Amino acid sequence: MSNTSIHFYRPYDLFGEFSNFYLAPIELDRYTWPTTEHYYQAQKFSSDETHYQNIQRLETPREAFFYVRTNKPSRLDWNEVKDEVMLKACLAKFQQHSNLKELLLSTGDQILVEHTEKDLYWGDGGDGTGRNQLGITLMKVREILKNN
Secondary structure (H helix, E strand, C coil), X not given: CCCCEEEECCCCCCCHHHCCCCCCCEEECCEEECCHHHHHHHHHHCCCHHHHHXXXXXXXXXXXXXXXXXXXXXXXXHHHHHXXXXXXXXXXXXXXXXXXXXXXXXXXXXXXEECCCCCCCCCCCCCCCCCCHHHHHHHHHHHHHHCC
8 A cells, every 4th residue: 555645535535436416426325316315315215215316306416315214214224234334335336437436546556545534434533533534445446446
């Protein structure tokens, strides 16, 4: 692994394509999702078709993000499956958009970091103390794409 890292967060900044808020529709589980964020949030309601479809139809990823804060998710195994859900969504994104696949592969072996103080799990916490699970997930996707 290279000592250099690539930081990303906002979809309109450098490497913003790595953000889940970046507009790159994916086809997954019978639907077209405007962003990976839409898909990820909808999975929290996978047993409730109404909420699932409501999220799919939301205009922005921010709306999808806040939807789950105003509606109680029904999925009881969420903490056990959330990493796999994110991997599935990110893999679809980079497999279905060749330009994004090329961008991700162009990062070589650099460390990918979702740099934000707003998230200690998916991001780095802003100071490196966070888990950076989105960065870890994207590096897994990169390895899968390299090997296929």
